[in-house]
Amino acid sequence: MKTAFFVLADALAREVHEHETLLCAFAGERSDFVRFNRARVRQPGSVEQRMVTLRLVRERRQASATLAIAGNGDDLAQARSALARLREALTRLQEDPWLMIAETPRSTESVRRGTLPPAEDVAQQVTARAANCDLVGIYAAGSVYRGFANSRGQKNWHECDTFNLDWSLHLDTDRAVKARYAGFDWDSRAFEERLEAATVELARLAIPRRTIEPGEYRAYLSPCALEELIAMMSWGGFSARARATRQSPLLRMMHGATLSPLVTLTENTLDGIAPGFQDEGFIKPVAVPLVASGNLAEALVSPRSAKEYGLTPNGAESGESPESLDMAPGNLPAADALAALDTGLYIDNLWYLNYSDRPAGRITGMTRFATFRVERGQIVAPVTAMRFDDALYRMLGESLVDLTRERELLLDASTYEARSTRSMRLPGALLGALKFTL
Amino acid sequence: MPDRLEQGFRKLKSRADFWSLRHVEETREQFAVRQDIVEPPAFSTDRGAMLTAVCGGGHGYCATSDTSDAGLQAALDRATAWAEATRAISICAYDPQRMPVPRGERIESARRTPSADALYDLLAGVCRDARIDERIVERYAALALRTVDQVHLTSTGGAVHQRFHSVVPQAHVTANAGTVTQTRSFLNAKQGGLEHIEDCGFSACGAHLAQEALQLLLAPNCPAGRMAVLLMPDQMMLQIHESIGHPLELDRILGDERNYAGTSFVTPDMFGRYQYGSPLLNVTFDPSLPGELAGYAFDDDGTPAEKVWLIRNGVLERPLGAHLSQLRAGLPGTANARASGWNRPPIDRMANLNTEPGGSTLAQMIGSIERGVLMRTNVSWSIDDSRNKFQFGCEWGVLIEDGELKGVVKNPNYRGVSATFWRSLSAVGNADTFEVHGTLYCGKGEPNQAIDVGHASPPCVFRDVEVFGGVEG
Numbered sequence: 001m002k003t004a005f006f007v008l009a010d011a012l013a014r015e016v017h018e019h020e021t022l023l024c025a026f027a028g029e030r031s032d033f034v035r036f037n038r039a040r041v042r043q044p045g046s047v048e049q050r051m052v053t054l055r056l057v058r059e060r061r062q063a064s065a066t067l068a069i070a071g072n073g074d075d076l077a078q079a080r081s082a083l084a085r086l087r088e089a090l091t092r093l094q095e096d097p098w099l100m101i102a103e104t105p106r107s108t109e110s111v112r113r114g115t116l117p118p119a120e121d122v123a124q125q126v127t128a129r130a131a132n133c134d135l136v137g138i139y140a141a142g143s144v145y146r147g148f149a150n151s152r153g154q155k156n157w158h159e160c161d162t163f164n165l166d167w168s169l170h171l172d173t174d175r176a177v178k179a180r181y182a183g184f185d186w187d188s189r190a191f192e193e194r195l196e197a198a199t200v201e202l203a204r205l206a207i208p209r210r211t212i213e214p215g216e217y218r219a220y221l222s223p224c225a226l227e228e229l230i231a232m233m234s235w236g237g238f239s240a241r242a243r244a245t246r247q248s249p250l251l252r253m254m255h256g257a258t259l260s261p262l263v264t265l266t267e268n269t270l271d272g273i274a275p276g277f278q279d280e281g282f283i284k285p286v287a288v289p290l291v292a293s294g295n296l297a298e299a300l301v302s303p304r305s306a307k308e309y310g311l312t313p314n315g316a317e318s319g320e321s322p323e324s325l326d327m328a329p330g331n332l333p334a335a336d337a338l339a340a341l342d343t344g345l346y347i348d349n350l351w352y353l354n355y356s357d358r359p360a361g362r363i364t365g366m367t368r369f370a371t372f373r374v375e376r377g378q379i380v381a382p383v384t385a386m387r388f389d390d391a392l393y394r395m396l397g398e399s400l401v402d403l404t405r406e407r408e409l410l411l412d413a414s415t416y417e418a419r420s421t422r423s424m425r426l427p428g429a430l431l432g433a434l435k436f437t438l
Numbered sequence: 439m440p441d442r443l444e445q446g447f448r449k450l451k452s453r454a455d456f457w458s459l460r461h462v463e464e465t466r467e468q469f470a471v472r473q474d475i476v477e478p479p480a481f482s483t484d485r486g487a488m489l490t491a492v493c494g495g496g497h498g499y500c501a502t503s504d505t506s507d508a509g510l511q512a513a514l515d516r517a518t519a520w521a522e523a524t525r526a527i528s529i530c531a532y533d534p535q536r537m538p539v540p541r542g543e544r545i546e547s548a549r550r551t552p553s554a555d556a557l558y559d560l561l562a563g564v565c566r567d568a569r570i571d572e573r574i575v576e577r578y579a580a581l582a583l584r585t586v587d588q589v590h591l592t593s594t595g596g597a598v599h600q601r602f603h604s605v606v607p608q609a610h611v612t613a614n615a616g617t618v619t620q621t622r623s624f625l626n627a628k629q630g631g632l633e634h635i636e637d638c639g640f641s642a643c644g645a646h647l648a649q650e651a652l653q654l655l656l657a658p659n660c661p662a663g664r665m666a667v668l669l670m671p672d673q674m675m676l677q678i679h680e681s682i683g684h685p686l687e688l689d690r691i692l693g694d695e696r697n698y699a700g701t702s703f704v705t706p707d708m709f710g711r712y713q714y715g716s717p718l719l720n721v722t723f724d725p726s727l728p729g730e731l732a733g734y735a736f737d738d739d740g741t742p743a744e745k746v747w748l749i750r751n752g753v754l755e756r757p758l759g760a761h762l763s764q765l766r767a768g769l770p771g772t773a774n775a776r777a778s779g780w781n782r783p784p785i786d787r788m789a790n791l792n793t794e795p796g797g798s799t800l801a802q803m804i805g806s807i808e809r810g811v812l813m814r815t816n817v818s819w820s821i822d823d824s825r826n827k828f829q830f831g832c833e834w835g836v837l838i839e840d841g842e843l844k845g846v847v848k849n850p851n852y853r854g855v856s857a858t859f860w861r862s863l864s865a866v867g868n869a870d871t872f873e874v875h876g877t878l879y880c881g882k883g884e885p886n887q888a889i890d891v892g893h894a895s896p897p898c899v900f901r902d903v904e905v906f907g908g909v910e911g
Binding site for chain 1: 473475476478480481483484485486497498499500501502503504505506509516517519520523524527528529554555558575612614616617618619621692693694696697698700701778779781782785818819820821822823824827829831849851853855881884885886887888908909
């Protein structure tokens with residue numbers, strides 16, 4: 001894909017007129033998707049896709065066109081046609097005061113090869129090993145490609161092989177445990193160990209469930225549960241534009257509110273799997289501090305926001321949300337989490353979060369999969385799904401007792417339109433109180 | 439029917455028992471004005487094909503953006519290999535004799551679209567009209583034009599060609615004072631062209647949204663307690679979607695979605711007898727309602743689409759289940775196998791899911807409420823994986839006391855349980871109050887798919903609901 005993209009970009013660059021700048025962004029993948037239900041295959045398939053976005057700039061005007069290309073000789077004619085349409089569109093536009101493009105070419109390349117067996121083999125292995133289980137989920141694997149080129153000579157390429165087996169084991173309609181095995185090199189033994197661990201956890205759900213009354217409970221959030229909370233914070237919380245237009249869920253932090261000093265969040269591009277450049281060719285810094293010891297730090301600034309608000313761009317895409325978010329660890333050994341929880345709820349997963357009062361940072365959501373009642377450091381019973389509704393400033397502020405020393409790298413299993421390259425590295429969190437409402 | 443595509447398909451070779459092609463070309467044009475500045479226009483053309491094969495009871499697919507003869511043949515070979523490799527471990531045995539063989543077309547004529555200058559004048563006007571106060575901190579107006587052209591061909595002679603146009607006018611205005619921020623928004627996505635933009639009130643929404651956002655800044659929080667809610671059609675859209683549409687999806691009931699979108703509190707034995715709501719509740723799957731966003735003649739498996747009653751007089755009749763799910767479950771269903779694009783396989787989805795009109799005027803519904811809140815325009819949605827315990831919030835609330843509208847309240851939220859909520863339905867608006875809406879981003883499936891759905895409804899009254907507001911102070 002790399003060669004075909006740069007050949008296309010070079011050909012288009014040769015056709016750029018005087019006073020024009022052409023930016024080309026590429027997103028492609030070769031993916032296998034195997035969907036499972038009841039430890040059988042529900043839908044197996046493969047997808048090969050290539051999307052090119054052309055952004056034409058002339059005399060401080062800009063327009064873009066995104067094309068699905070075939071990866072063959074037809075692509076140039078299609079791209080030329082799109083270019084002609086962009087030229088025509090520019091004639092109708094006024095100057096764009098918020099236009100910013102990368103002025104100095106900086107070329108980069110990163111390739112991370114993985115070891116991925118044929119997906120058919122994984123399908124056979126999963127169905128065979130889980131034959132006595134009710135396993136549901138998806139295996140998504142293959143190569144993801146991102147590229148950038150402009151008519152000023154900059155070239156960037158990012159290529160990464162990953163797999164993500166995102167699954168759950170079910171005891172019956174409402175009792176299940178969630179598991180995930182993701183990375184770069186598939187290891188059959190590692191999968192079997194995770195399956196075995198999930199099976200052991202599932203057995204804990206077999207005892208009668210408790211229904212707990214609404215109210216406040218001490219709670220431990222696993223890294224996977226905390227991922228849902230941090231994802232909600234990331235929905236506008238670190239965006240320069242959301243801050244400037246007062247739509248950030250961290251609005252109160254702009255007025256002096258703080259989180260616990262334990263909370264330090266960083267956009268850590270260096271250790272993630274996302275590309276080190278964004279769609280307009282700006283290079284991302286290796287790290288951007290977002291929350292430092294509970295205080296609001298820098299924002300993620302896209303080129304457009306930089307121009308609009310007089311800021312310095314820091315490689316953010318137009319959505320200005322983190323792609324490789326990293327939370328600093330705490331002091332609690334993960335092995336001591338149950339003992340430290342003492343009496344309360346051990347929550348493996350949260351689900352379907354949303355803001356119930358966005359400017360105030362209040363969030364609602366559900367527990368899902370394995371949630372346990374813990375008494376004196378021992379799991380005593382699973383509990384039915386419960387709804388919480390609580391403010392970020394409590395959950396990650398006054399109620400935050402500690403974070404675990406150990407962290408997990410969680411590769412985003414999302415596959416909307418394309419396989420995600422987002423990730424988070426998170427600890428678990430012990431909360432002195434979490435408010436449940438239904 | 440695009441001849442080149444069909445000629446290419448008919449030349450394909452396979453050892454599969456059955457194969458099909460679904461070709462999708464989707465073009466979009468996105469125009470926007472924000473803070474009185476024209477945003478860069480964005481055009482897109484997404485084109486590709488999914489080849490599907492059934493072989494020895496197995497099933498596989500391969501999607502490619504290379505639609506040359508060689509590209510299609512390579513994709514069919516890969517799909518066939520998948521079917522062969524998984525036939526012994528497939529969740530069900532696919533019978534090539536029972537695959538649909540659709541024939542027909544639904545081609546919407548070219549729509550009227552505004553000139554570029556007229557379009558930008560419209561968007562600039564909406565944005566400018568919202569600039570009424572220094573507390574207005576963001577003004578945004580946008581219009582998306584979309585055309586989807588789909589071809590479905592089968593090795594058994596099936597051939598379907600469909601083309602749809604849709605327009606999506608949207609706007610939002612945000613006001614801020616200190617730590618209080620309030621937004622009012624407009625979204626009215628429908629099939630069609632310029633006539634819809636003219637009819638939906640978009641051109642006049644800028645000042646109206648700004649005035650309402652400013653009103654919300656000064657409004658008290660929504661009161662808390664058990665009371666009635668009057669949900670206007672743009673919130674009924676969300677209520678139907680989350681707590682009727684999703685639980686009735688047959689693939690969820692069959693367990694396919696348990697790892698991601700979730701399961702359902704509905705079980706197969708409930709169909710034909712379960713009292714889902716009060717006798718006032720009537721819900722239909724209707725791909726034929728003019729202008730509604732997800733209308734079509736055939737679904738993506740090739741099943742002819744028609745209006746079907748899902749809930750009649752409060753009693754659950756049938757699920758949202760497409761051809762394959764119907765075979766797996768042994769239940770009747772609907773033509774609702776849908777894919778978000780050429781690169782995702784069809785699954786059971788909502789399409790147009792509507793609440794049928796009742797007999798009340800809006801004035802009668804307001805007059806019937808001793809204490810309650812009128813709510814409009816969804817802003818927050820959360821529901822458990824069985825689609826039972828929900829909590830929804832709206833942008834706009836109006837307190838109702840003693841049958842009269844008393845004043846605006848901010849941050850109106852309510853929560854409940856689907857299995858009991860619909861039984862508290864006490865009034866349904868008549869045909870004059872019926873509105874057609876649509877949403878663009880219904881997420882589901884592994885791999886994930888976001889798809890557009892249409893929802894039409896009158897306003898409805900629900901009794902004894904837990905209502906609450908935002909954070910005080």
